[in-house]
Amino acid sequence: MPDRPLSKGCYVEDDQDIQRIVRLSLEKVGKMTVEVVSDPNSAVEAMKRFVPDLVLLDWMMPGMDGPTLFRKMRQIPELSALPVVFITAKASQSEMEELAALGAAGAISKPFSPKDLPDQLREIWAKLP
Amino acid sequence: MRERADPRLVLADRVEELYGQMWLGILATFAIGAIATFEFWDPRMRDLVLFWWGLVLLVSSASAGLLYAYRRSADRTRQPEQWLRWLGIAALALGATWGFAGAVFFPSHTDEQQVFLAFLLAGMMSGGIPVYAASWPIFALYAGGIVVPFTYVLATFGNRLFIEIALLVPMFYAINVAVAYRLTQVFHAGYRLRHAYGKLTEDYSVLNQRLERQLGELEDARRQVEASGRKLSLFAERAPIAVLEITPEGLVSQVNPGAELLFGFAADELTGLHVKDRLVLPEFRGEFERQWQQLIASREPVVGLKIRTPRRDGLQVVCEWTVTPLVNSEGSLIAVIAQGQDVTRELEAERMKKEFTSTLSHELRTPLTSIIGSLQLINSGVLGDMPQDVAELTAVAERNGTRLLDLINDILDIEKIESGKVSLVQEVLRLGDLVREAMVLNKAFAERFKVRFEFVGQAPHGSPERTVHADRKRLLQVMTNLLSNAAKFSPEGGVVEITLYEHGTDLRVGVHDRGPGIPDSFRSRIFARFAQADSTTARQKGGTGLGLAISKRLVEMMHGRIGFEPREGGGTTFWFDLPRHHS
Numbered sequence: 001m002p003d004r005p006l007s008k009g010c011y012v013e014d015d016q017d018i019q020r021i022v023r024l025s026l027e028k029v030g031k032m033t034v035e036v037v038s039d040p041n042s043a044v045e046a047m048k049r050f051v052p053d054l055v056l057l058d059w060m061m062p063g064m065d066g067p068t069l070f071r072k073m074r075q076i077p078e079l080s081a082l083p084v085v086f087i088t089a090k091a092s093q094s095e096m097e098e099l100a101a102l103g104a105a106g107a108i109s110k111p112f113s114p115k116d117l118p119d120q121l122r123e124i125w126a127k128l129p
Numbered sequence: 130m131r132e133r134a135d136p137r138l139v140l141a142d143r144v145e146e147l148y149g150q151m152w153l154g155i156l157a158t159f160a161i162g163a164i165a166t167f168e169f170w171d172p173r174m175r176d177l178v179l180f181w182w183g184l185v186l187l188v189s190s191a192s193a194g195l196l197y198a199y200r201r202s203a204d205r206t207r208q209p210e211q212w213l214r215w216l217g218i219a220a221l222a223l224g225a226t227w228g229f230a231g232a233v234f235f236p237s238h239t240d241e242q243q244v245f246l247a248f249l250l251a252g253m254m255s256g257g258i259p260v261y262a263a264s265w266p267i268f269a270l271y272a273g274g275i276v277v278p279f280t281y282v283l284a285t286f287g288n289r290l291f292i293e294i295a296l297l298v299p300m301f302y303a304i305n306v307a308v309a310y311r312l313t314q315v316f317h318a319g320y321r322l323r324h325a326y327g328k329l330t331e332d333y334s335v336l337n338q339r340l341e342r343q344l345g346e347l348e349d350a351r352r353q354v355e356a357s358g359r360k361l362s363l364f365a366e367r368a369p370i371a372v373l374e375i376t377p378e379g380l381v382s383q384v385n386p387g388a389e390l391l392f393g394f395a396a397d398e399l400t401g402l403h404v405k406d407r408l409v410l411p412e413f414r415g416e417f418e419r420q421w422q423q424l425i426a427s428r429e430p431v432v433g434l435k436i437r438t439p440r441r442d443g444l445q446v447v448c449e450w451t452v453t454p455l456v457n458s459e460g461s462l463i464a465v466i467a468q469g470q471d472v473t474r475e476l477e478a479e480r481m482k483k484e485f486t487s488t489l490s491h492e493l494r495t496p497l498t499s500i501i502g503s504l505q506l507i508n509s510g511v512l513g514d515m516p517q518d519v520a521e522l523t524a525v526a527e528r529n530g531t532r533l534l535d536l537i538n539d540i541l542d543i544e545k546i547e548s549g550k551v552s553l554v555q556e557v558l559r560l561g562d563l564v565r566e567a568m569v570l571n572k573a574f575a576e577r578f579k580v581r582f583e584f585v586g587q588a589p590h591g592s593p594e595r596t597v598h599a600d601r602k603r604l605l606q607v608m609t610n611l612l613s614n615a616a617k618f619s620p621e622g623g624v625v626e627i628t629l630y631e632h633g634t635d636l637r638v639g640v641h642d643r644g645p646g647i648p649d650s651f652r653s654r655i656f657a658r659f660a661q662a663d664s665t666t667a668r669q670k671g672g673t674g675l676g677l678a679i680s681k682r683l684v685e686m687m688h689g690r691i692g693f694e695p696r697e698g699g700g701t702t703f704w705f706d707l708p709r710h711h712s
Contacts, residue, residue: 015495021502065431089494111498111534117511 002053006125010035010052012043012069013087014061021114022056027064030118040064044072047079059088070102083128085121087112091120134324141209142320146263147216148199150193154260158223159189161249168245169234181230188226192219213264220257220267224274227253231279236286247294250275251301258305262312269306276302284624306406365424371448371469377425377462379403391448391471408438426456428462428471434640435472446473486544493537501530532673543658546682553600553686560597560636564629567608575616576626582612584699585626585641592712595629595636597707599687607691610676611703616700617672618644635689635706643700647693655693656681680705 013019019036026032035050037043040061047055055073057066064072066086070072073079083105088095099107106124108117169178195215199205205212231250235243253271259267269487276298279407283295340361356392365372371388375381381399389396392408399407409417424431430621434450448469455464508514508520515523545551568582575582597604615625619642629640647655659674677691689707 015499017499018495018502021499021506024506024512025502028506029509089491089498110499111494114502114506 002125002128004053006032006053008033008035008050008052009054009056009121010037010043010047010050011056012037012040012061012066013056013058014038014040016057019056022117025114025117026121029115030121032118040066040069043069044076044079047073047082049078052082054121055082055084056121057086058083059086065104067098070104074103083125085124089129134328135227137209138206138324139317139320140204140213142323143263143316144209144212144216145205145502146316147261147267148196148212150260150263151216151219154220154223154257155189155196157253157256158185158192158226161253162186162189162226165230165234165246165249168242169230169238172239173236175308177233183234184226184229188222190221192223195219213267214263217267217270220261221273221274224257224271225278226273228278231275232282232562235279235282241508250279254302254305258309260313262309265306265309265313265318268309268491272302272305275634351620368468371467372473373399373404373467373469375404375453375465375467377465379421382464388469391440391446391469392438398441402640408436410437410439424452424454424465425462428456430454435476436469446471447476448472489537490541494534497530497537499536501527501534504530536673536675539673539679543675543679543682546679546686551603551686553603554598555598555687557596558599558601558604560595560638560707561629563601563604564608564627564638567605567612568627570605571609571612573618574613578616578619579621579623580616580619581624582616583624583626585628586630595631596710597636597687598710599707600683603683604687607680607705608638610680613703614672614676615640615642615644615703620644631709632706634709636709637704637706639702639704641696641700641702643696643698646695646699646701656691 009026010038011019011026011034013020013022013036016038019038023036026034035046035052037046040063057069059066061069066088069084070084073082073084084103085097085105086107087110088099088107089110096107105128108120112120139224166178166182166185167180171178199212199215204214227250229247235246238246249389254275257268257275258272261271280295283291283298286292365385365387368385368387371391373381373388374383381402381404384399385397388394388399392399394407403413405421406415417436420429420434430451430453432451432510434452435447436450437445437447439445449472450467450469453466453468454462455466457463504523507515507523509529542551564584569583572582612625612627619625623643626639626641628637628641630637630639656677658678681691684705684707687707689705691703691705693701693703
C-alpha cells in the first residue's frame with residue numbers, strides 16, 4: 001500500500017461526456033485533482049507535466065487504443081511505474097487476462113457508477129505495493 | 130415320374146377295379162352253378178347236389194352283399210387294404226365252391242359228365258384271370274380254391290390218365306397265376322401313371338394359379354411405382370427448392386424448374402456439365418471435389434451443406450443442400466439427388482442480427498453510461514441540493530435508465546448464450562457458500578422491498594461435501610435472479626426462505642416466497658423470453674422478463690434443471706437442481 005492517499009488522477013478518454021462525468025465524480029465525490037486528456041497522442045506529454053498518482057485509460061479510442069498507449073508508457077522511464085486502471089465496455093475473460101498480463105493495476109467495467117468510482121479506485125490503490 | 134404317385138391311391142384304384150369286375154364272377158358262379166346243378170341232378174345224390182346248390186347261393190349272395198357294402202362305403206379309398214382282404218376271402222370262397230363241386234361230383238358221375246366238369250372247372254379258372262387281374266394273389270387264392278381239391282381227387286382216383294392230368298393241372302395253375310401276375314403288373318403301372326399324371330396336372334394348375342397371382346401383383350406393383358414416380362417427379366417439378374439429379378461422376382443429369390429459377394440457368398445449360406463448373410465458385414471447387422469424393426465413398430446422406438453459388442446474372446446465392454446418394458438393391462451407386470434451399474436471406478438476417486447485437490453492445494451502452502452516470506451524480510447530492518420535484522424526476526430518469534441498461538445487458542446475455550458464445554468457467558464449488566454469498570449480494574435489493582432472506586434448515590456451511598461443478602459467476606447470476614424475483618413479489622415485511630438439500634443424486638436449492646403465486650395461464654411460458662405475468666408489475670418493480678429465461682439456459686448448461694411449484698399456504702417455490710460433484 002502506497003504511503004500517501006490517492007489524490008491525483010489522469011484520465012485519457014475521447015468521449016467528452018464521459019470525461020465530464022468522471023471528472024465530476026473524482027472531483028466532487030472523490031475530492032481528487034483530475035487531469036483529463038482527450039487525445040491519446042498527447043497523453044504522454046500531459047502525464048509528464050501533471051505527474052498523477054494513477055492513470056485511467058479508456059480501452060477503445062480512435063487513433064490509439066488504451067493497451068497501445070499503456071505499452072508506450074512502459075517504454076518511458078518517468079511513466080513506467082505509474083499504476084494504470086482500464087475502463088472498458090468489453091470485459092470478457094480473455095480481455096481481463098490480457099490486461100493482467102500487461103501489468104495493469106485493475107479494470108473497471110463500463111457502465112460504471114460515478115458514485116462508486118472513487119471508492120473503486122481507492123480500493124485498487126490500497127492494494128498496490 | 131411314377132414315383133410321384135401316392136401308393137395308397139394306386140392300391141385303392143386296383144381295389145376299385147377288382148370290385149368293379151366282381152359282379153361278373155358272382156353272376157358267372159350263380160348261372161354256371163345253376164346249369165351244373167341241373168346237369169348233376171341225380172335222385173341218388175339229391176341231398177349232396179341240393180347242398181352244393183345252397184353253397185353256390187350262399188357264397189354268391191354273400192359276395193353280392195360284400196359288393197353292395199363296398200359300393201355304399203365311404204372309406205373305400207382310405208381303407209383299401211381292408212377291402213382287399215374281404216375280397217380275398219370272397220374269392221377263396223367262390224373258388225372253393227367250385228373246388229368242392231370238382232371233389233364231390235367228379236368220382237361219382239359218368240365219363241361225359243366228368244369231361245363236362247373238367248371243362249367247367251378249367252373255364253371257371255381261366256375266366257378268373259380277367260376278373261382278378263388287378264391282384265394276382267387274389268386270383269391265386271380263387272384258382273387255388275378250385276384246383277387244390279380237384280387235383281387231389283384226380284391224383285387219388287387210381288387212373289393213370291387222371292394222375293397225369295393231376296400233374297398237369299398245377300402247371301396250368303402256375304401259368305395262369307403267372308399271367309395274372311403279369312396283368313397285375315400292367316394294371317399297377319397303369320394306375321401309377323394315372324396318379325402321377327393326375328398329381329402333375331394338379332401341381333401344374335397350382336403353379337399356374339400362383340404364377341397368375343404373382344403376375345397380378347407384379348402388375349399392381351408396376352402401377353404403384355409408376356404412380357409414385359409421377360407423384361415424385363411432380364413434387365420435384367413444383368417444389369420451390371432446387372432439385373438436381375447428379376451422376377456419381379458429378380455430371381448434372383436432371384434439374385427441376387426450381388433450380389432454373391434459383392440459379393437463372395436454363396435446364397440445358399446445366400445438364401451434362403459437371404455440377405461444380407456452374408454452381409460452385411472457382412475458389413471452392415477444390416474443396417467441393419474433396420467433399421464429393423467423400424460422399425461417393427461413404428454413400429451417406431449429407432444434410433445442411435451450405436454452398437455459395439454464382440447465379441447466371443452474377444449475383445451470388447447461398448443454398449443449404451441436402452445431398453442423398455441413391456444406392457440400388459445390388460449396392461451400386463446410381464445417382465445423387467441434391468435438394469437445395471436458398472438461405473441467402475436467412476444468412477443476411479443472421480448477419481444483421483449479429484451486427485445489431487454488437488451495435489447494442491457498444492453504441493447503446495456508451496450513451497447510457499453517460500446518462501446514468503450523470504443522473505447518479507445529480508441524485509447523489511454531491512453537486513448540491515435540488516428542488517423536490519426535480520429530484521423526484523431525476524430519480525425516475527435514473528431508475529428507468531438503469532432498467533434500460535439491464536434490458537440491454539440481458540438481451541446481449543441471452544443472445545450470447547443462445548449463439549453458444551458463452552463458455553462456462555466451471556470449478557468445484559461448495560453450494561452452501563455460494564448460496565450464502567448470493568444472499569449477501571442481494572440483501573440491499575431485498576431491503577428496498579422490505580423483505581428479508583432467511584436460510585432454513587441445515588446451515589449452508591455444514592456440509593463440505595455438498596459441492597457442485599459449476600460456473601461461480603453464472604450461478605450467482607441465477608441465484609440473483611431467483612432471489613430478486615422472490616423479493617420483488619413478496620409482501621412488505623415478508624421473509625423469503627432459502628433451502629439447500631439433497632434431491633436424489635442432485636443438490637436442490639429452493640427459494641420460497643409468499644408472493645401472489647404464478648397465474649395458471651402464465652405457467653407454461655414462465656421460462657420464455659420476455660415473459661412477465663403482468664406488465665404493470667414490470668413497470669413498478671423493474672425486471673426485464675429475461676431473467677428466468679437466462680437462468681434456465683445457464684442451469685441447463687451446467688447439466689441441471691430449474692423449475693417451480695406453488696407453495697402450501699400461498700406463494701411459490703423456485704428451485705434448481707445441480708448434479709452433485711464427487712471428487
